[in-house]
Amino acid sequence: MKIIKEEVAFNKNSSIKIFSPRLKHYFYWHYHPEIELVYVEAESGISHVGKNISTFEGSELILIGGNVPHLNFDYRMETTYHQVVVQFKNDFIPNTIAATPEFGSINHLMERAYMGLRFYGNTKTSVGKLLKDIKTENTYLSLIEIMNILQLLSVSSEVETLNTEDTRVKFYLNDKIRMGTIYNYIHEKYDKKPDVNELAERVHLSTPAFCRYFKKQTNLTFTAFVNQYRISQARTMLLHQHKISDTCFAVGFESLSYFNQVFKRITGESPSSFQKKHQKKY
The missing domain is CATH 1.10.10.60 (Homeodomain-like)
Incomplete structure (x- = not known):
């Protein structure tokens, strides 16, 4: 039950990983170098990202920076829920996003992610629907859809910064x-x-x-x-x-x-x- 480093495995033909974990019976306090976008629908739940702890109802949409400890969003859920997680290869951000001028706003979004970003309002509703409907069979099309989602997030004003300080794993390793x-x-x-x-x-x-x-x-x-x-x-x-x-x-x-x-x-x-x-x- 101590903090765990998750080893994220990617398909060799993909720069992103899209999946729907179900870990409600486990306390999974973990971190990984990869940036992660999480969308979960549930009647209510607990969100713990870095130092920020809060409750949510209906749904939650959060972008989590690399090496930021977080708890699985379905921890102890006793009701029906649906979850979509997107993880990005580490070299995808510097080699593709940061290196492409047209992705400037997305790159800025990723740079801010280490503080934990929560999206709400129409942004959460529209992005949540896109994530639920995404087709993973075609990696090219799913990548294009994810880039469109990141662009929506990067220009949204419906966003809240979760932490007031850097909470990446170095803060916790000696705990x-x-x-x-x-x-x-x-x-x-x-x-x-x-x-x-x-x-x-x-x-x-x-x-x-x-x-x-x-x-x-x-x-x-x-x-x-x-x-x-x-x-x-x-x-x-x-x-x-x-x-x-x-x-x-x-x-x-x-x-x-x-x-x-x-x-x-x-x-x-x-x-x-x-x-x-x-x-x-x-």
Whole structure:
């Protein structure tokens, strides 16, 4: 469960790799030198790229730079989902994109990818559809389609930078704590009472040292991270029309008013507004 270097294998006749991984039963905290574009459709999920941790609903579209650690986007998903991943050979960027003036905006996009880029709005909708419909049988046509997608992304203003600093793997290689231990503990305890002292003991740190470590790794306090996880689970329950009060207690909150407060802070809307907005979709 420690950070893993993924060895990406490409077809000898292709500069890109397009596939749909299914790893929901695995904690895959990993990195690779190749730049990666990920599109996932799901009722809700967790995104962890570099230090940025957030939840998403409906879909997520992210461009991840080389050697940026990230968690598989289908981790612990218990509902139906669809995922498309595109990876680019390392020499493709300098030899083809950077060397071609017409690809200037795409090259700039790739240079920014090390911070993690999330796309939203119409960009996410249109690119997601293109990625879902892409045909991989003809490598030439699929490459042309991917280049068109990159051009759309490169000129889009519907983009958010995920990290405020360089989070490439050099930041994590000397880390002796395994993030998998933390995620597994929270998944096991989120609906009960996760105890930071107990978790600190599991990873062989004092509580103050663990809290400093955790904040450095994620830019979140332990409590904030647990609440992110709980709200992700709550979203799924609310999408399936569970009562708000039942959902509140099922994901570990002891106060309905506090649940409403945390839900709105994380999602930007109240649980009732969220459920009403989605009640016709599911």
